[in-house]
Amino acid sequence: MKNAAAAAPRRVAFVSTLSQLPWGGSEELWSQAAHRLLAAGVEVRAAVSWHPQEARPLRELSQAGCPVHQVRFGLPHRVVGRLRRDLRRLQHPWLARFRPDLLVLSQAYHVQGADWFADCRRLGIPYVTVTQAAGEEVWPGDTFLLPVAEGLEAARTCYFVAEGNVRFVRSFFGTPLPNARIVRNPFKVSYDAAPPWPQEGEALKLACVARLMPGAKGQDILFDVLRSDKWRGRRLEVTLFGDGPNAQTLARLKSMYGLENVRFGGVTSDIEQVWATHHALVLTSRYEGLPLAVVEAMLCGRPCIVTDVAGNAEAVEDNVSGFVAAAAKAEFVDEALERAWARRAEWRQMGQAAARCIRALVPPDPVGAFADDLLQVLDRVGSGRAAGSVAP
Amino acid sequence: MTKIAFASTMHVAPWGGSEELWSQTAERLARRGGVSVAASVHNWPGPIARLDALERAGGRVHRRRPFARLRRLSQRLPARLTYGWLDAFRPDLMVVSQGYHTEGTDWVHACWRRGIRFALITQSVGECAWPEDGFAGYLAGAFEGAEACYFVSQGNLEFVRRQLATPLEKARIVRNPFNVPYDAAPSWPAGDEPVRLACVGRLYPAAKGQDILFDVLRSDKWRGRRLEVTLFGDGPNAERLRALKEMYRLDNVRFGGFTSDVAALWRDHHALVLTSRHEGLPLVVVEAMLCGRPCIVTDVAGNTELIEDNVSGFVAAAPNTRCVDEALERAWDRRACWREMGQAAALRVRALVPPDPVQVLADDLLRLAAA
Numbered sequence: 001m002k003n004a005a006a007a008a009p010r011r012v013a014f015v016s017t018l019s020q021l022p023w024g025g026s027e028e029l030w031s032q033a034a035h036r037l038l039a040a041g042v043e044v045r046a047a048v049s050w051h052p053q054e055a056r057p058l059r060e061l062s063q064a065g066c067p068v069h070q071v072r073f074g075l076p077h078r079v080v081g082r083l084r085r086d087l088r089r090l091q092h093p094w095l096a097r098f099r100p101d102l103l104v105l106s107q108a109y110h111v112q113g114a115d116w117f118a119d120c121r122r123l124g125i126p127y128v129t130v131t132q133a134a135g136e137e138v139w140p141g142d143t144f145l146l147p148v149a150e151g152l153e154a155a156r157t158c159y160f161v162a163e164g165n166v167r168f169v170r171s172f173f174g175t176p177l178p179n180a181r182i183v184r185n186p187f188k189v190s191y192d193a194a195p196p197w198p199q200e201g202e203a204l205k206l207a208c209v210a211r212l213m214p215g216a217k218g219q220d221i222l223f224d225v226l227r228s229d230k231w232r233g234r235r236l237e238v239t240l241f242g243d244g245p246n247a248q249t250l251a252r253l254k255s256m257y258g259l260e261n262v263r264f265g266g267v268t269s270d271i272e273q274v275w276a277t278h279h280a281l282v283l284t285s286r287y288e289g290l291p292l293a294v295v296e297a298m299l300c301g302r303p304c305i306v307t308d309v310a311g312n313a314e315a316v317e318d319n320v321s322g323f324v325a326a327a328a329k330a331e332f333v334d335e336a337l338e339r340a341w342a343r344r345a346e347w348r349q350m351g352q353a354a355a356r357c358i359r360a361l362v363p364p365d366p367v368g369a370f371a372d373d374l375l376q377v378l379d380r381v382g383s384g385r386a387a388g389s390v391a392p
Numbered sequence: 393m394t395k396i397a398f399a400s401t402m403h404v405a406p407w408g409g410s411e412e413l414w415s416q417t418a419e420r421l422a423r424r425g426g427v428s429v430a431a432s433v434h435n436w437p438g439p440i441a442r443l444d445a446l447e448r449a450g451g452r453v454h455r456r457r458p459f460a461r462l463r464r465l466s467q468r469l470p471a472r473l474t475y476g477w478l479d480a481f482r483p484d485l486m487v488v489s490q491g492y493h494t495e496g497t498d499w500v501h502a503c504w505r506r507g508i509r510f511a512l513i514t515q516s517v518g519e520c521a522w523p524e525d526g527f528a529g530y531l532a533g534a535f536e537g538a539e540a541c542y543f544v545s546q547g548n549l550e551f552v553r554r555q556l557a558t559p560l561e562k563a564r565i566v567r568n569p570f571n572v573p574y575d576a577a578p579s580w581p582a583g584d585e586p587v588r589l590a591c592v593g594r595l596y597p598a599a600k601g602q603d604i605l606f607d608v609l610r611s612d613k614w615r616g617r618r619l620e621v622t623l624f625g626d627g628p629n630a631e632r633l634r635a636l637k638e639m640y641r642l643d644n645v646r647f648g649g650f651t652s653d654v655a656a657l658w659r660d661h662h663a664l665v666l667t668s669r670h671e672g673l674p675l676v677v678v679e680a681m682l683c684g685r686p687c688i689v690t691d692v693a694g695n696t697e698l699i700e701d702n703v704s705g706f707v708a709a710a711p712n713t714r715c716v717d718e719a720l721e722r723a724w725d726r727r728a729c730w731r732e733m734g735q736a737a738a739l740r741v742r743a744l745v746p747p748d749p750v751q752v753l754a755d756d757l758l759r760l761a762a763a
Contacts, residue, residue: 135520139596139629140628141628142632146631149632171606171636172632174634174638215520246524246525246528249528249555252557256558256559286519287520326709326714329710332710
């Protein structure tokens with residue numbers, strides 16, 4: 001890492017707003033970047049929401065020398081929080097003790113982090129944000145939104161994972177966010193992955209790789225499309241890989257609709273193996289950042305059938321590297337799937353186009369690129385301090 | 393004496409549109425001889441006209457004390473604090489009005505424990521927040537265990553069927569009462585230009601999608617046209633929408649505040665525009681159609697059950713910028729036909745919505761209570 005030898009300042013805090021889940025795809029970027037900064041000699045600490053199950057990557061971070069602070073938002077804290085709902089007091093004494101030179105706030109969802117913004121302002125700590133997802137249906141009232149909007153405006157850099165998210169967040173908060181930048185999340189296939197094309201056997205095989213959580217991933221929309229006689233009569237199989245809070249509901253929906261061409265493939269960590277046996281990805285999300293499932297399928301040379309939400313249409317070019325449904329609704333998914341079906345003989349070729357397109361969009365080492373960027377921000381913060389300027 | 397109880401789950405917005413149906417029905421039943429009515433509502437600060445009217449009609453209104461919400465967190469608090477009135481009243485039928493389709497299970501549970509038969513009224517449904525499996529199963533049981541579950545649009549009903557993976561054979565459609573006379577016919581606005589659209593809805597883009605409309609209107613194409621949009625209503629995101637109007641410099645957008653005289657509003661506006669992300673069956677669409685105005689809407693929930701695309705209005709296929717721009721473009725092209733389309737809208741809505749939806753529900757509930 002090129003800035004490894006630069007002089008102080010050298011303290012970085014990583015904060016994640018993920019709550020209720022012990023871990024998620026949104027946590028990979030910041031946690032892996034923390035490892036890189038540690039390796040570059042930076043003093044790193046992290047703060048995450050407390051969860052009864054500590055995720056393994058968090059233990060690994062601690063073992064690597066990054067103490068992980070657990071922020072408890074249990075019932076008593078919530079009640080106390082209600083009583084002093086205002087953000088005039090210090091919310092996180094941990095931050096005052098550590099006094100980092102830079103704070104990296106990873107927002108699992110774009111409306112989170114007002115408490116951290118307020119503390120950073122109070123303590124004069126510069127910060128950057130990483131927004132991992134922005135959904136359109138959660139819209140808190142103005143009094144709640146304003147501190148978040150101001151917090152984003154005051155960030156050194158606001159990183160987003162998709163252009164679509166930037167556009168939406170701009171209009172959501174009514175703020176131009178001139179300091180927005182795109183970062184990419186790390187992926188779990190090798191950058192030069194090229195699984196062999198599956199044998200053209202009996203049926204075409206689609207894989208839907210996503211948490212079993214239709215509120216976000218829209219598997220119910222896909223089911224609604226597949227239950228028509230037209231699709232029942234075609235030799236097409238869809239396997240859902242993943243687990244999630246609505247696994248049983250989806251299983252019941254499959255049997256209610258009598259969908260014999262849909263299977264549940266469980267959790268798999270070997271994505272390249274999935275693509276060695278499947279011809280294309282189908283992902284009918286209601287909202288997204290830039291889905292890792294799409295990046296990985298494209299890296300593996302598979303066309304993607306996706307809905308036009310957030311970053312999907314930035315990654316997938318309609319009719320070139322895949323098929324884009326205009327919105328997350330059955331009629332549009334049916335239309336896109338129909339086009340895909342009509343051109344199924346070209347999928348292999350489209351998959352090759354996908355493999356090229358995605359490599360132009362996503363660098364081989366997104367974490368390294370992000371960590372380098374953070375080190376540069378850290379240097380600027382340092383030189384600003386040296387010149388006597390005051391942090392925001 | 394037939395006894396019917398109502399409980400409304402609404403506790404966030406002050407007395408919203410979702411509260412009209414059950415409260416007017418309760419009042420209607422209370423006025424009728426031989427029916428005794430009681431209702432449990434959130435502990436609203438200050439007087440609420442509908443609740444006062446219900447009490448004047450002889451209904452009993454129980455405002456839930458703050459500990460009712462605490463009780464949800466701790467089942468150890470004595471049940472009589474929340475359900476004491478229910479035990480005393482022992483209704484033949486309990487009607488739970490859900491502001492949102494995942495609410496009200498505490499009331500269902502209370503009914504089950506007491507062997508009280510119940511019906512559900514679902515006023516709105518959103519697609520993004522799914523109850524997790526355990527709760528979804530419980531909800532499915534609640535809907536299936538109800539004597540009847542009423543939905544305000546076919547679209548809502550079909551989505552809940554899918555989300556809970558349950559057939560809901562006892563579901564039926566009810567209509568909400570409206571705030572214009574059934575024979576309203578406000579005169580067509582004088583002067584065709586500028587074209588004046590009214591967007592009537594809470595200033596709450598998560599549901600009503602005003603931000604999508606703004607995003608469409610900021611293009612050069614729409615700036616160059618003699619078109620004005622006035623937003624009527626108030627809501628939790630009024631300030632953010634004003635900030636967004638400033639950021640986009642939308643000179644053709646105005647904020648008209650809250651208005652209660654809907655028929656008067658339509659004397660000055662040519663059409664309704666409503667780019668909702670989710671809905672039940674929007675009252676503002678029903679009212680605009682009753683007043684003979686075409687509607688430009690998104691294809692969510694019940695909108696297309698009312699509006700036939702290119703006949704009584706214009707339907708955007710989805711709540712996103714591209715689709716709304718496309719529908720608004722078609723509307724603009726055919727603006728000379730709006731008056732005629734408004735007449736088609738006036739006819740159609742009267743075929744779908746009865747003159748007195750409250751009476752329809754009241755009769756249905758009496759039948760259920762007697763069964």
